[in-house]
Amino acid sequence: MTTNADEPQPRPRRRAPAGAAVLREDVTEAIRAAVIGELVAVGYARMSIEGIARRAGVGKTAVYRRWRSKLHLVLDIVSALAVQGLPAPDTGSLEGDLRLLYEVTSRALRHPVASQVIPDLQAEAARNPDIAKALQKTLREGQDGVASKILSAAAQRGELSPAADTDLALDLISGPLYWRSVVVRSPKLPKEYLGALARATAEGLKAL
Numbered sequence: 001m002t003t004n005a006d007e008p009q010p011r012p013r014r015r016a017p018a019g020a021a022v023l024r025e026d027v028t029e030a031i032r033a034a035v036i037g038e039l040v041a042v043g044y045a046r047m048s049i050e051g052i053a054r055r056a057g058v059g060k061t062a063v064y065r066r067w068r069s070k071l072h073l074v075l076d077i078v079s080a081l082a083v084q085g086l087p088a089p090d091t092g093s094l095e096g097d098l099r100l101l102y103e104v105t106s107r108a109l110r111h112p113v114a115s116q117v118i119p120d121l122q123a124e125a126a127r128n129p130d131i132a133k134a135l136q137k138t139l140r141e142g143q144d145g146v147a148s149k150i151l152s153a154a155a156q157r158g159e160l161s162p163a164a165d166t167d168l169a170l171d172l173i174s175g176p177l178y179w180r181s182v183v184v185r186s187p188k189l190p191k192e193y194l195g196a197l198a199r200a201t202a203e204g205l206k207a208l
Helices: 025-046 049-056 060-066 070-081 094-110 112-125 129-156 166-183 193-206
Strands: none
Touching: 025 049, 025 060, 025 070, 025 112, 049 060, 049 070, 070 112, 070 129, 094 112, 094 129, 094 166, 094 193, 112 129, 112 166, 129 166, 166 193
């Protein structure tokens, strides 16, 4: 039996990737949980990939398939706690948006992992420029992405000048709460603090 060479031939079926090439989500979550456990137990400086793998019940290779180093692993955890990917608040007013942002950020910064990990990483960053650069990028991207949308929406509503200094505005939004919660490490914010901070920040932004 002959076959016309011009007729379309069936494509060979692609082989499914081997099981080792598939990153199982349950293993990924076990590793993330192990990172948190190791950070609480020994801190960033003494934490190791070996210790993480042992706590997660996996081999070191499973960790390295997902993250290049313990720094990238920890930054992944920190970024999740820094309102990374949070939809911008849409309350209809600048003050309302800021109040909602502060409520979410305050809860994130009070999280046991964030309250311990961020100061720990800051201490490491003072000694390691690579950590300093990576930490700054992770924290800034998470906060600034949301804050920039708040500023853009306020400008469209006519609450802010479109010519306002964006970098100064972002510092004004993020700085006070971060200072109070992470640097000073105030154990508990006064009941009306977030509302007062939102009002004061909104007025400050309008003056830019």
